[in-house]
Amino acid sequence: MKTFDYARADSPEAATRDGSGEGVKFIAGGTNLLDLMKLQIETPDKLVDISRLDLATIEETPEGGLSIGAMVPNSDLAADELVRERYPVLSRALLAGASGQLRNKASTGGNLLQRTRCYYFYDTATGCNKREPGSGCSAIGGLNRIMAILGASDQCIATHPSDMAVAMAALDAVVVTLKPDGDRRRIALRDFHRLPGDTPQIDTILEPGELITHVELPPAPKGxxxxxxxxxxxxxxxxxxxxxxxxxxxxxxxxxxxxxxxxxxxxxxxxxxxxxxxxxxxxxxxxxxxxxxxxxxxxxxxxxxxxxxxxxxxxxxxxxxxxxx
The missing domain is CATH 3.30.390.50 (CO dehydrogenase flavoprotein, C-terminal domain)
Incomplete structure (x- = not known):
């Protein structure tokens, strides 16, 4: 693993300041990022630890929805009484993902930001435009059983792995972020992730140093x-x-x-x-x-x-x- 600097953020504002430089990554549960660092697919110069930020609560909003902190573990979100009662599709999606041990550690914000599980993305001996732009897509013409059938391009046919994000998309969730300049953004989850196009290495519309603080759900839908x-x-x-x-x-x-x-x-x-x-x-x-x-x-x-x-x-x-x- 490549050596890196480490900083522990004591507030969301401090996290965005520390995380705004080139080669900086936020780390929370680390269930995806650490694996990628061990393989040297991700090689950050600095990690900003946000795991101790006060973003691990689930609260009702004045409109009757829910505000979910970015640091809420997947297990806690799936087991929350209000989630199970009002948004069972979300609870079931979370429980369908990974394993109990990983759900105990994985965070809500990190789940949205996990990277593809394409075989070639993880195999550094092969070409992958998502891992190394311009190196080609080995999945096209290769092993592509798990790959995309919609929205793909001739640069990348990888799929997004999250179960939670699929349920949140159906629930019209909104991702709330904090930027280094102090501005906040509200991004509809359906617009949060990008299709590959000519830049498959860019997974989301987040800007450098922009931190997910919450995910908001509207009031429980009918039906x-x-x-x-x-x-x-x-x-x-x-x-x-x-x-x-x-x-x-x-x-x-x-x-x-x-x-x-x-x-x-x-x-x-x-x-x-x-x-x-x-x-x-x-x-x-x-x-x-x-x-x-x-x-x-x-x-x-x-x-x-x-x-x-x-x-x-x-x-x-x-x-x-x-x-x-």
Whole structure:
């Protein structure tokens, strides 16, 4: 591991000041960053430890939603009584991720910032534009079973690994940040992560030194909530396809729908066309098929991951049946 400087922040403001320089990384639970440093995929010159900041509380907002501190451990968030009661899709998504030990350590903010689990990103002997811009994408034409079928580019076909972020995208979560100049930003989670384009090495729209302080959820949505994760084994595996859904039915028609998908793209995927195909319709096979068509109209496999297209279709339709039953 490359040597680095270390600083422990005693306030969010101090963290952003210390974290604004080039080659600086924040560290909280470290469940992803430390692994990447050991492989010298991440080689920061300095780590700013934010693990002791007072950002580990879950509080109700005046509007009736929740404010979740960036340092809340995934286990605590999944077990919180208000989360389980009002946002079960989030609790289920968290419990579907990683292992109990990792959930005890991983933070809410860090979960959003974890990097892809693409085989080639972790293999420093191969080309990877996300790890080393301009070196090529070895997944294209290589082992790409877990890779993206939506929103990819000829520079990168990696997927985002988070389960929590998919549920938060369906819940219209907002990421609250603090910048080094003292300004605060509120970023809709659906806009927080980037598609690869020509710069796959840039995962989010955060600026240098910008610190996640909270994630805010709006008041609990109407309707039924569901999180379904299709994976190679029952635990400790990333999603091949996942669906976070919130759907309400009134007077026999779908009154509202929010659907986000994991395992399909470089970011949690939410397409307004999918929801538009459902709202106002009487639940049924034809309506569900139309939503799947909207989701997959631009889907593109890379060979080994072609199976994800019919798998995503079947998973979405099965979830819609359950959500509207």
């Amino acid at each position: 039924k909530q569901l999180y379904r994760k299709v994976r190679d084994r029952a635990s400790y595996a990333f999603a091949l396809v996942s669906v976070a859904g919130v759907v309400s039915v009134e007077d026999g028609r779908i009154a509202s729908a929010a659907l986000a998908f994991g395992g399909l793209a470089h970011k949690p995927w939410r397409d307004p066309a999918v929801e538009a195909a459902l709202i106002g319709q009487v639940p049924g096979a034809a309506v569900f098929a139309a939503a799947a068509d909207a989701l997959l109209k631009d889907a593109r496999g890379q060979g080994s991951n072609d199976f994800k297209i019919p798998l995503a279709r079947r998973t979405l339709i099965a979830c819609l049946k359950e959500l509207t039953a």
